[in-house]
Amino acid sequence: MKRRGFLRSSLGAGLAAGTFMSLGRFEKVLAGRPLPQGANYDLVAIMGGEPAAMFDIGIQALGGIGSFVSKGQKVLVKPNIGWDVIPEKGANTNPALVKRVVEHCFKAGAKEVYVFDNTCDNWIKCYENSGIQRAVKDAGGKMVPGNSESYYQEITIPNGKKLTKTKVHQLVLECDVFINTPVLKHHSSTRMTAALKNMMGVVWDRGYWHANNLHQCIADYALYTKKPQLNIIDAYNVMMRNGPRGVSKEDITNMKSMIISTDWVAADAAAAKMMGLEPQKIDYIPVAAAMGIGKMDLATLNIHRIKM
Amino acid sequence: MRSVVLRHIRIVFSCIVLVLLSFLFVDFRGMVPEKAFGPLLYLQFIPSLLKFIIAGVATATGFVVILILTALSGRTYCSFLCPLGILQDVISRIGGLVKRRFRKYAFRKPYTILRYFILALTAGILLIGGVYVLTILDPYSIFGRFMTYFVKPAAIFINNLLASLLGKFDIYTLYKIDIKPYELAVYAIPVAFLLLIGLLAFRYGRLYCNTVCPVGTFLGFLSKISLFRIRFDEEKCNRCGRCAMSCKSSCIDFLNKHIDVSRCVNCFNCLEACNEKAMSYGLVRFRSSAEPAVPDTSRRNFIAGSLLMIAGGSQILRAQNTTTPIPTKDSTVKEDRLYPVSPPGSSGISSYISRCTACSLCVAACPTSVLQPSVSEFGIAGIMQPRMDFHRGFCNYDCTLCTDICPTGAIMPLMPEAKKLTRIGKAVFIKDNCIVATEKTACGACSEHCPTKACAMVPYEGNLLIPEVIDDICIGCGACEHACPTKPYKAIFVDGNPLHEVAKKPEAKKMESAPSEFPF
Numbered sequence: 001m002k003r004r005g006f007l008r009s010s011l012g013a014g015l016a017a018g019t020f021m022s023l024g025r026f027e028k029v030l031a032g033r034p035l036p037q038g039a040n041y042d043l044v045a046i047m048g049g050e051p052a053a054m055f056d057i058g059i060q061a062l063g064g065i066g067s068f069v070s071k072g073q074k075v076l077v078k079p080n081i082g083w084d085v086i087p088e089k090g091a092n093t094n095p096a097l098v099k100r101v102v103e104h105c106f107k108a109g110a111k112e113v114y115v116f117d118n119t120c121d122n123w124i125k126c127y128e129n130s131g132i133q134r135a136v137k138d139a140g141g142k143m144v145p146g147n148s149e150s151y152y153q154e155i156t157i158p159n160g161k162k163l164t165k166t167k168v169h170q171l172v173l174e175c176d177v178f179i180n181t182p183v184l185k186h187h188s189s190t191r192m193t194a195a196l197k198n199m200m201g202v203v204w205d206r207g208y209w210h211a212n213n214l215h216q217c218i219a220d221y222a223l224y225t226k227k228p229q230l231n232i233i234d235a236y237n238v239m240m241r242n243g244p245r246g247v248s249k250e251d252i253t254n255m256k257s258m259i260i261s262t263d264w265v266a267a268d269a270a271a272a273k274m275m276g277l278e279p280q281k282i283d284y285i286p287v288a289a290a291m292g293i294g295k296m297d298l299a300t301l302n303i304h305r306i307k308m
Numbered sequence: 309m310r311s312v313v314l315r316h317i318r319i320v321f322s323c324i325v326l327v328l329l330s331f332l333f334v335d336f337r338g339m340v341p342e343k344a345f346g347p348l349l350y351l352q353f354i355p356s357l358l359k360f361i362i363a364g365v366a367t368a369t370g371f372v373v374i375l376i377l378t379a380l381s382g383r384t385y386c387s388f389l390c391p392l393g394i395l396q397d398v399i400s401r402i403g404g405l406v407k408r409r410f411r412k413y414a415f416r417k418p419y420t421i422l423r424y425f426i427l428a429l430t431a432g433i434l435l436i437g438g439v440y441v442l443t444i445l446d447p448y449s450i451f452g453r454f455m456t457y458f459v460k461p462a463a464i465f466i467n468n469l470l471a472s473l474l475g476k477f478d479i480y481t482l483y484k485i486d487i488k489p490y491e492l493a494v495y496a497i498p499v500a501f502l503l504l505i506g507l508l509a510f511r512y513g514r515l516y517c518n519t520v521c522p523v524g525t526f527l528g529f530l531s532k533i534s535l536f537r538i539r540f541d542e543e544k545c546n547r548c549g550r551c552a553m554s555c556k557s558s559c560i561d562f563l564n565k566h567i568d569v570s571r572c573v574n575c576f577n578c579l580e581a582c583n584e585k586a587m588s589y590g591l592v593r594f595r596s597s598a599e600p601a602v603p604d605t606s607r608r609n610f611i612a613g614s615l616l617m618i619a620g621g622s623q624i625l626r627a628q629n630t631t632t633p634i635p636t637k638d639s640t641v642k643e644d645r646l647y648p649v650s651p652p653g654s655s656g657i658s659s660y661i662s663r664c665t666a667c668s669l670c671v672a673a674c675p676t677s678v679l680q681p682s683v684s685e686f687g688i689a690g691i692m693q694p695r696m697d698f699h700r701g702f703c704n705y706d707c708t709l710c711t712d713i714c715p716t717g718a719i720m721p722l723m724p725e726a727k728k729l730t731r732i733g734k735a736v737f738i739k740d741n742c743i744v745a746t747e748k749t750a751c752g753a754c755s756e757h758c759p760t761k762a763c764a765m766v767p768y769e770g771n772l773l774i775p776e777v778i779d780d781i782c783i784g785c786g787a788c789e790h791a792c793p794t795k796p797y798k799a800i801f802v803d804g805n806p807l808h809e810v811a812k813k814p815e816a817k818k819m820e821s822a823p824s825e826f827p828f
Contacts (some may be wrong), residue, residue, distance in 0.1 A: 015691070026440075045826055045828075056385040085706075110476070122704055124337075124675070125704065125707075142480060143480070146484065148468075148483070148485060149486060150468075150472070150486075157663065162667020187753060187756065188752045188755035188758075189751060189753070190750060190752070191773075195435075207753065208793070210793040211751070213750075214749060214750045214752075215750055216749070227598050237820075245757065245758070245759055247759070247761050247814045248816040250817060250818065252819065253819060253820045253821065254822055270828050272828045273825075273826075273827040274823065276823075276827070283750065283771060296828045298728045303828065
């Protein structure tokens with residue numbers, strides 16, 4: 001058959017079938033029983049499992065990682081790897097969670113998954129002792145250095161009140177999908193750190209933030225267009241005091257929880273509650289909510305609570 | 309032994325030593341643990357000697373090995389183990405390649421007075437407990453500074469070029485490292501010595517080793533009793549002079565068939581150069597009466613010089629001591645630093661500055677770059693001795709690298725648990741500089757970085773928290789000072805402890821229970 005003939009006849013057949021179907025209610029016969037649509041959750045909270053299993057269950061409720069990652073895309077996963085401490089101390093994102101997220105991304109067809117942080121302690125020791133480097137490599141992802149200013153490029157945040165320009169890691173600019181995987185913990189100055197504050201690890205000069213109204217800068221950065229599509233807050237081992245570095249293992253409470261949301265203000269508000277804090281008291285949360293970055297009133301949100 | 313094999317063994321052995329020691333300093337990725345280089349550092353004469361005399365470490369007997377080796381074989385150390393000596397051989401070789409005539413040496417008279425004066429000065433000051441001259445003249449330390457201040461940055465520069473190239477192909481096995489130059493004054497001494505030694509070696513072989521280097525002079529003095537030496541076979545020698553022409557030390561007086569053993573570094577070049585096979589290396593045969601009756605003035609000069617220097621040196625030392633930091637009272641918000649901070653394991657400033665030869669191995673190895681060469685912080689006499697510079701970095705809580713690798717014992721080993729309780733300084737908070745007080749906005753960068761939470765945050769106006777230092781658990785790691793964003797003066801800084809103290813262990817409160825229901 002010639003190509004033209006094939007096109008013509010298949011077009012005709014399609015038109016005929018379409019017309020036929022529109023005449024009667026045949027779709028019920030073809031499709032079987034009506035399917036419930038996935039509930040459009042604003043936030044999924046999971047409790048009682050191991051990090052990897054909690055993520056499996058939680059992301060499923062949001063339609064799987066495939067709702068965020070498509071085939072051939074470059075994904076950036078940004079955990080908190082700020083400190084040269086072992087995973088049990090809860091100062092960095094749980095490596096088991098990071099590993100699982102990377103695995104999910106590859107399952108969804110990601111071309112490459114990158115992981116980095118601009119660490120506080122020596123970055124090589126952080127990558128190594130946090131267990132995250134091993135975890136990412138095992139999952140097939142790429143650990144990328146964030147230690148040199150030359151990896152960072154200047155961006156502008158036109159509507160920022162205090163932070164109008166800053167240098168961000170080139171991967172933030174280059175990636176197709178950005179997944180924020182912070183750890184929930186106490187913070188000596190902001191009282192809590194989770195999703196929004198984790199962005200201090202994608203910029204070069206966070207000293208500027210500290211010196212120029214820290215809370216406002218955290219909220220301002222969230223205005224930047226390249227936002228994380230997904231926020232996964234690790235609340236497995238939660239540092240309840242002496243954060244963000246922690247002093248001893250007694251600072252840790254084994255909450256075995258996780259919060260997943262596309263709205264990072266909502267995720268942080270829920271995370272604050274997990275620590276027994278009022279979201280209103282964590283200044284950057286109400287500031288960000290007032291700027292329209294997300295919703296902090298958990299009562300108005302469609303939350304899916306899962307206990308394992 | 310007449311074999312040319314000796315020279316080849318020397319070349320291979322010394323190249324291995326040079327490569328390993330260079331790698332020790334240049335290894336910016338920490339690929340090989342510094343401890344693996346222990347045996348090589350153990351045999352470095354001055355570091356081992358210092359560790360033994362001053363720190364009293366019984367295991368630091370490498371210098372004894374060198375003394376015995378020298379008494380047996382002559383200055384083998386200078387050609388086989390001294391990295392600066394080997395480096396000079398490399399430079400001489402390059403010199404010979406650049407200009408043919410630089411390949412040819414000739415006998416020259418020793419600068420006896422200068423040699424022994426420098427040795428006496430060094431030894432005299434060392435005997436009364438100072439390393440000031442050694443800091444500048446120890447050959448291993450000079451080599452260490454070349455590596456740390458010139459070669460390592462150059463290696464990182466090349467690495468960065470390659471890393472950015474590979475980065476374009478999404479390969480991150482090489483990563484970029486920001487090169488931060490040291491303070492300008494720091495380069496004065498290494499640059500001066502690079503020029504001096506480089507030029508001398510380029511043209512005159514081992515002239516530096518036989519004129520300036522106190523270790524060379526000392527081992528040369530000792531090798532006058534060595535059992536194995538290079539000697540002439542009087543019958544075979546036809547006085548062609550090839551040996552003298554090949555001698556980097558310019559110590560062969562072929563007309564008189566005499567070798568100045570105090571300057572011979574056992575390079576064995578002459579063995580190969582001699583076509584008549586008239587030169588050999590073997591057990592010494594003392595000529596009974598044929599020995600030229602030239603009085604050995606050098607020994608007398610040495611002894612006289614030593615005595616003189618011990619007397620004079622104490623005066624110099626006293627003068628230098630006044631330049632060590634003294635408390636200064638300043639009532640501005642400028643950081644009122646009374647003392648510089650010496651590294652953990654040094655136990656205090658005075659013992660540290662009397663032991664450190666500024667080889668800069670710790671500076672090269674420090675993973676956070678907190679160890680920086682000082683300019684005048686330890687006094688002018690302590691130039692180049694590393695100090696903790698918290699503007700550059702802060703001391704990693706779990707790291708004990710510098711305490712493990714210091715070859716002189718200026719920094720003694722500390723177990724991680726002991727290091728975490730060693731107070732090298734104490735944090736001082738300047739409220740009038742603090743963002744929280746001046747801007748009325750949150751900051752807390754200092755407390756964030758504090759590993760013991762000696763830098764705590766306490767309620768301030770409104771919802772704000774402000775730092776407060778809990779003195780007894782502060783270890784002076786400098787994380788707070790490093791993180792503090794205020795300029796030009798920090799709102800929190802670490803003042804050195806002239807004598808290191810033991811900090812209290814931070815108290816651990818009881819673990820809190822986890823919520824069993826979602827609180828939202």
